[in-house]
Amino acid sequence: MxxxxxxxxxLVLLSFSMIAADKYDSELVVGTDQNPTTMDPAMYQDLASSQVMRNIFETLVAYTSDVQEIKPLIAESWTVSDDLKVWTFKLRENVFFQKGKFQDGRNVTAEDVKYSFDREMEISPMVRIYMIDTIEVVDTYTVKITLQYPYAPFLTVLTDIGAAIVPKEEVEGWGDDFVLHPIGSGPYVLKEWVKDDHMSFERYEEYWGEKPYVKKLTYKFIPDKAVLTLALLSGQVDITSDILDQDIPKVTANPNVEAVMVGGxxxxxxxxxxxxxxxxxxxxxxxxxxxxxxxxxxxxxxxxxxxxxxxxxxxxxxxxxxxxxxxxxxxxxxxxxxxxxxxxxxxxxxxxxxxxxxxxxxxxxxxxxxxxxxxxxxxxxxxxxxxxxxxxxxxxxxxxxxxxxx
Known part of the structure; x- marks a missing residue:
């Protein structure tokens, strides 16, 4: 590496938003100044790709919304050995992949964890899980991961979308085109990707977890932040965090926009x-x-x-x-x-x-x-x-x- x-x-950015309707069939347009470069978790190297992929893919564990604790996601529980090298994860038995061309929405298993991590270590330009030594499938829903050495932030590494779990059938069935037909276990499916313009997602109605609030989610790519601010003020986009500092007075003065300063x-x-x-x-x-x-x-x-x-x-x-x-x-x-x-x-x-x-x-x-x-x-x-x-x-x-x- x-x-x-x-x-x-x-550090520290602003978040600005237009308030969405209180209903489950709402639509949200997110304005961003960066284009994703891939929809393959193993291959991403940029924040823009990571952000959009979280709609489709999931990891064993995830951060809570306030980014203060790590919670179960695909894994329901885990234990670690006294020497801090062997991590054993018990998977939920009710997590399913989205239906795709090469599988019909089957359960996520320990074999998928092993396949995804082995693939990440083999092809990823970033090799984010480099500290892993071996991955052993204990049973259908249990996987044992042995590290090369004790690594305190290992769970944090596993929250990264580069450690997402993917279905072997879809990855190998699509080959290089998997980036255009991404399938994971997340709450949204990709409906359209127009490079340098927008990316649209729709809620996956058979999602195993809590039903997402937004039905249709669109990312609008506007590389010029000044133009992005105008898009927010005119209602072309509903929410963005990519506001230039110089535009803060203009945004906060607009009664139709709610400006929120959060710890970055x-x-x-x-x-x-x-x-x-x-x-x-x-x-x-x-x-x-x-x-x-x-x-x-x-x-x-x-x-x-x-x-x-x-x-x-x-x-x-x-x-x-x-x-x-x-x-x-x-x-x-x-x-x-x-x-x-x-x-x-x-x-x-x-x-x-x-x-x-x-x-x-x-x-x-x-x-x-x-x-x-x-x-x-x-x-x-x-x-x-x-x-x-x-x-x-x-x-x-x-x-x-x-x-x-x-």
Whole structure:
């Protein structure tokens, strides 16, 4: 796996919504500025894909709505050995896959867990469950997972949609076209996917769990956040979290829109390549840390305070957040950065490339970083790409630094 040193920069976003009708046959249009790149859980590398796939696929366990605890989902219970390496999951016996071309809506079993996890470890570009050693089917509804070593956040890993359970018949029956005909055990089925425009889902009426409130769910892809705000205000979309900080006054002033500020689980971050290039040198990475003032970046990008400085990859909205992390963060020290670069052999400076998606906040973050790094002798070229190209560059480890978020 590629390893990157994370420089967490900004967090906390706003959610804005139009109030939906109180009935089970309601429709909801979600506005978002990012396009999904895949509908195969094993292959996704971006938040946009993860969000839409949760309508179709499910995992063994899931977070509660306040993201403070992990609850059963496909698994009804689990135990862990004293050495924290062997996890045994008992599955619910009433979970069914959606009906598809190659199976008729059968039960989800332990064999499906093994197949899904084996497949994830074999083909996933992210290999999120890399800590797993072996997977054993104990009986129809019991699976034993042995880890290579104790891994405290293992249940958290299993909440990720990359660990979703999929039916072998549909995956292998459709082959490469499974991404266009995704089948899981979730509450919605995909009805239409028009690339770069929208994706529509309809409630699966035979869903094994609690009946979803919304009957038809549509994601409308609008990459320009300013245009997305106009779509919200005009009623073209009902809800979005992708509002520019500068548009907050405009949105809050509209009587037809309910603006809700919530504690964020979102991060804007700059990743540095630790596999090739100048940033493989820990001293160069330390110098960049010292040269970047996250407090100033937060003020520039979020003057209306919808974002605050972050000092690590875990946001305040997470149960795992520790406010003391700020005490361990490398402080802003441009003079110290200059000295570190000189000691590392870069007295004449160095050139780096930073890639961003076409998200305006990420571009703005990169431009501010460009200015700050110039002050210590680092010439940073900022390159913005559309989402698909950006994902390819970042996944292949071609960037010295890239701006990302989750």
């Amino acid at each position: 590629r390893k990157y040193l994370v420089t967490a920069v900004l 689980n979102n991060i804007y971050a700059a990743y540095m390549n630790a596999t090739k290039g100048p940033t493989t040198d820990p001293k160069v990475r330390e110098a960049i840390f010292k040269a970047v003032d996250v407090t100033q970046i937060a003020k520039v990008i979020f003057p209306n305070e919808s974002g605050v400085p972050a000092y690590g990859p875990i946001p305040p909205g997470s149960w795992a957040y520790n406010p003391d992390v700020q005490d361990f963060y490398t402080p802003y020290d441009p003079e110290g950065a200059k000295q570190i670069l000189k000691d590392a052999g870069y007295s004449d400076g160095l050139k780096l490339k930073m890639y961003t998606s076409d998200d305006p906040n990420r571009r703005k973050m990169a431009i501010v970083m460009q200015s700050m790094l110039k002050q210590v002798g680092i010439d940073l070229e900022v390159i913005s790409l559309e989402w698909g190209s950006f994902i390819e560059v970042s996944a292949n480890g071609e960037a010295d630094i890239y701006a990302i978020g989750w």
